[in-house]
Amino acid sequence: MHLVPADRAGRRTIDGHRVCDAIAAIGDTGRLRTWADRFSLLADANRLALLLALHRTGPLAVSDLAVATGMNDPAVSQALRLLRAAGVVAGEKEGRVVRYRVVDPEVGALLGHC
Template identity: 55%
Template sequence: MPTRTVAAPTTDEDLQQWSRRFDLLADPNRLRILHHLHHEPDLCISDLADAVGMRPTALSQALRLLREQGWVAATRQGRLMRYRLVDATVHSLLHTVGADHQH
């Protein structure tokens, strides 16, 4: 298995940023949301709530945090908001921890 070299955080700002990332990833619900969006982009809130087993209000709160971090974006399609994973680092991290998909 080939190894990848990743540059280590070098400044206090870098370390703070990674700490915030890991705090968000430490929550199983948020990690589940990211995993589903990684596999099935452009899900609406009701489909995503069903997929992750959360109430829409709790899911909305988690999505707000993920959007604030810049990991998830939303696009309006008629009356629906569709969510997708947009952060390349999180995308790569999900690949590294075993997310299995076609692209």
């Protein structure tokens, strides 16, 4: 049981080799936190709807996303602000219009399965 942290090494296990495999599967706690944060972003139905629309259609403006999702413009803007801060989407300004797109490839891969 070489992967068992010292603070847990004295605890009894039934399938020690599987415990090591489970620890390896869990991996780095920082990466685990990153994925938990991603999943929390996807757990909101409105944010998920926005991401699916952007993933499948490409860049869209706030007003177009509002029509597509049935949300109001301020709610779309707030959701995009959270997604942008998390590095999941980015906006590109063309004159007065900002079009958003999914830029996180791992989130994009997840959306491909929805």
